[in-house]
Every structure is written in structure tokens, then in C-alpha cells.
Amino acid sequence: MIKIIDYKDADASVLRPQSVSMPDVSSAVAEIIADVRARGDDALREHSRRLDGAELSEFEVSRREWDDAVDSVEPDVLRIFERARDNISAFHSNQIRRDFVSRGADGTVMGQRVTPIARVAMYVPGGSAAYPSCALMSAVPAKLAGVNELIMATPPGSGRGVKNKHILAAAKIGGVDRVFTLGGALAVAAFAYGTETVPRADKIVGAGNAYVAEAKRQVFGQVGIDMMAGPSDVLIIADSSADPALAAADMLAQAEHDERARAVLITPSRALAGLVAQELERQLETLPRHNIARRSIEDNGVIIISESIAQAIDIANEIAPEHLEIFMENAFDHLTRVKNAGSIFLGKHTPEALGDYLAGPSNTLPTLGTARFASPLSVDDFIKRSSFTYFGADALNDVGRDVIAFAELEGLSAHARSIAKRLAGGADGECGSAK
Numbered sequence: 001m002i003k004i005i006d007y008k009d010a011d012a013s014v015l016r017p018q019s020v021s022m023p024d025v026s027s028a029v030a031e032i033i034a035d036v037r038a039r040g041d042d043a044l045r046e047h048s049r050r051l052d053g054a055e056l057s058e059f060e061v062s063r064r065e066w067d068d069a070v071d072s073v074e075p076d077v078l079r080i081f082e083r084a085r086d087n088i089s090a091f092h093s094n095q096i097r098r099d100f101v102s103r104g105a106d107g108t109v110m111g112q113r114v115t116p117i118a119r120v121a122m123y124v125p126g127g128s129a130a131y132p133s134c135a136l137m138s139a140v141p142a143k144l145a146g147v148n149e150l151i152m153a154t155p156p157g158s159g160r161g162v163k164n165k166h167i168l169a170a171a172k173i174g175g176v177d178r179v180f181t182l183g184g185a186l187a188v189a190a191f192a193y194g195t196e197t198v199p200r201a202d203k204i205v206g207a208g209n210a211y212v213a214e215a216k217r218q219v220f221g222q223v224g225i226d227m228m229a230g231p232s233d234v235l236i237i238a239d240s241s242a243d244p245a246l247a248a249a250d251m252l253a254q255a256e257h258d259e260r261a262r263a264v265l266i267t268p269s270r271a272l273a274g275l276v277a278q279e280l281e282r283q284l285e286t287l288p289r290h291n292i293a294r295r296s297i298e299d300n301g302v303i304i305i306s307e308s309i310a311q312a313i314d315i316a317n318e319i320a321p322e323h324l325e326i327f328m329e330n331a332f333d334h335l336t337r338v339k340n341a342g343s344i345f346l347g348k349h350t351p352e353a354l355g356d357y358l359a360g361p362s363n364t365l366p367t368l369g370t371a372r373f374a375s376p377l378s379v380d381d382f383i384k385r386s387s388f389t390y391f392g393a394d395a396l397n398d399v400g401r402d403v404i405a406f407a408e409l410e411g412l413s414a415h416a417r418s419i420a421k422r423l424a425g426g427a428d429g430e431c432g433s434a435k
Helices: 023-039 041-052 063-071 075-095 132-145 165-174 184-193 210-219 244-255 270-284 290-300 309-319 331-337 352-357 393-409 413-420
Strands: 003-006 100-103 109-116 119-123 149-154 178-181 203-205 233-238 262-267 302-305 323-327 343-346 383-390
Touching: 003 270, 023 041, 023 184, 023 210, 041 184, 063 165, 075 132, 075 165, 119 132, 119 184, 132 149, 132 165, 149 184, 184 203, 184 210, 233 244, 233 309, 244 262, 244 270, 244 290, 244 323, 244 352, 262 270, 262 290, 262 309, 270 290, 270 302, 309 331, 323 331, 323 352, 331 343, 343 352, 393 413
Parallel strands: 003 302, 119 149, 119 203, 149 178, 233 262, 233 323, 262 302, 323 343
Antiparallel strands: 100 109, 109 383
């Protein structure tokens, strides 16, 4: 049975969940990364055999094999993938940044150049459940950003490494350029350092299990990453008008992901809380992944009784959920009070599952309360911004003495000298040229 508590009795573990330290995962990942760096493809083959039961001679999916897999996908599934791609593209097109230039009256020129990251690697999980949606959600904004080469890894099947045809189809529709069959930390290590046949990437994006998250943490700095995602979560704010069956269904939609997933309901209605708890029990009985979902609900789920909807929103801001549902008729009235959430779903007809697949906004979101400072995956994750500056001699003369004073304040005399040597009447009589 899910826990039901009053807000005044909620402790820090409820309001600010932390990722659980997993030293065994950390050490295992470190060994894999070190081995891949040292032995390249040989290490990939050995660990693929040991971890996935896959005998791989090649890691890259050939264009023919890829096309054959896509051709075997049902036409209606391809249509759904294309519809999702179009919705994702329409939403993320609004995020595209442009160069800008600012010219001062004194002749100074400053601006910003936006440059796509050259090679991005994306990881798409394929363990207890396969996620073609993740392929679309990562690939589409990357291509909108102008990424030149988009490569993907997804785990191999057993034996000779049978691939998931739906993930391959989503990758093709999303614009992925190359696909590799590598799982978990192996894929992250290969993309971070490169091997004989797997190219080194400039950035790695995409969610995965604890091994993927830990591997991304360990290679960060050698390569860019989007975020270190933890277990998924949903928080639902509801009043007494909410349908308890629908609220319970939305909580279970999150709980079935993973035993570590978290589903939270906050409501001022004790009656609704009791009805949702009953619905959770009833619906769990017929859920195919009921063992996973039940463990998630019992270990991590909670219903919090607030004094009001206003307080419920304050609690939500403190928790900073990955997914926030405002399950009320007047949901838009409360939107501006939400400060911390990865993605917000408004009204009873907008379950979080819409965002996982077809609505358009990214389903790669900040977890574990990191929505306090982090954002969903976007076009911005696939670009770099460079500033540029031009000063002429007169403009430099105008500000130079202040720059010198600032540099001397910080004790950086070489900084000050680099300005002084360029000023009119400088110590060496230099003006506007470096000799």
C-alpha cells in the first residue's frame, strides 16, 4: 500500500530525494572504461559477451541491415514515428538560436556565433523495455541544431546481437547517421575515447540505467554530456474534482519504468487520497509489469495531504519533479506559480505519457530534484556559443586606463602591461599595433 502522510510530517527524504550511492556500480564502470581505453574493440567484444551474451564481430549496423529492419516494421508504426518526429520538430524549431552582432558608436563590434557540435553520440536504452521514443527525442533537436554527424548506440540482443527493429526505425526517421550495437557503460566508454571502429564523440546524450549514468559522470570532461539522469518521477497536484482512477493510472505509468521510479500525489482532499490508494491496488493487479510497479509504489511512492492547492504547488517547487501534472480544470491559473519542474502537463486530458511519445517537448528531463537548476534536452544541448570582440585604437584608448586599473587590482601585471603597450603614449610608445 502506498504511504499517505500529512505535509507537516514529511521529512527531507520525501521532499528532497537523493540518488543512492552505488559503489559497486562505480567500480565496475571504472574497470570497463579503463579496459576499453586500453584494448579498444577487443574489450568491447569481451564485455558484450560477458554482459549481454552477444557474440559480435562488428559493432556498426550496416546500411543494408538497417534498411531491412526498417522495412520489416509495420506501416502504421512508421506513421506514428513520423507523426512524433513532426511534433518534436515543430516544438524544438522555436529553440533555434541565431548569430548576432552589436556595433557601438565608437566602432567596437561584438557578437555571438552559434556553432553546432560536430559529432554527437546518443544512447538509447534497450533493456527490460526498448525506447524508440528516446531515439526520436534526441535525434530531432540534434539535427535541427545542425549536428554534422549523429551516431547512436543501443544494446545488442543475445547471440549474434539481434537489434530492435523499432529503435532502428525511429533512428532512421529521426535522422541518425550511424548506429552501433553496444550496451550501457561500454557504449559510453567507446564514444568518449574512441576505438579502432567506434568514433570518438564530442558529446554524449541520452538516458539509461545506473551504469550509463555513472559512466557519463566518469567520462565528463573528456567528452560533454547532457545530464546524469536518475530514476524517473512524476508528481501530480489534484483537487477533489480529480478522477482517482486516472490519477492512479498516471502514477502507475511512471512506476512501471523501474523499481526505483517515484510517483507522488499532492492533494488537500483526504477523500481523494484514499480513493487513489484503492485504485492503485486495483489497477496493479492487472498491470503486466505489476512486480516492478508495485515495488516502485511501495518503496518510493507517496501521497501528501496539503492544506491547500497553493501549498501543494509550494511543495512541488521544493521537490522539483521531472514531470508535473496539474490535474485540475483551472490548471492554467496555477502555471505561473510553478518554478521548478522539468515538464508540466496541464488539465485532466494531458497525462504525462503524452509527453513521453507524441506531444513534442522533450522526454529527456532533469531528475532527482535537479529541475531546480537544469532544463530538458533541447536544441541548446547540441550547439556551442562563441563570442567575438573588436576594438579599434580610439575605443581601446577610451577604456584602457580602466582596464589597467582593474588588472592591477587583481594583481595581474602582465594583463595590465598588455593594455599599456597598446595605448597612445604607452611606455614603449606603441599605439594600436603589436610589435
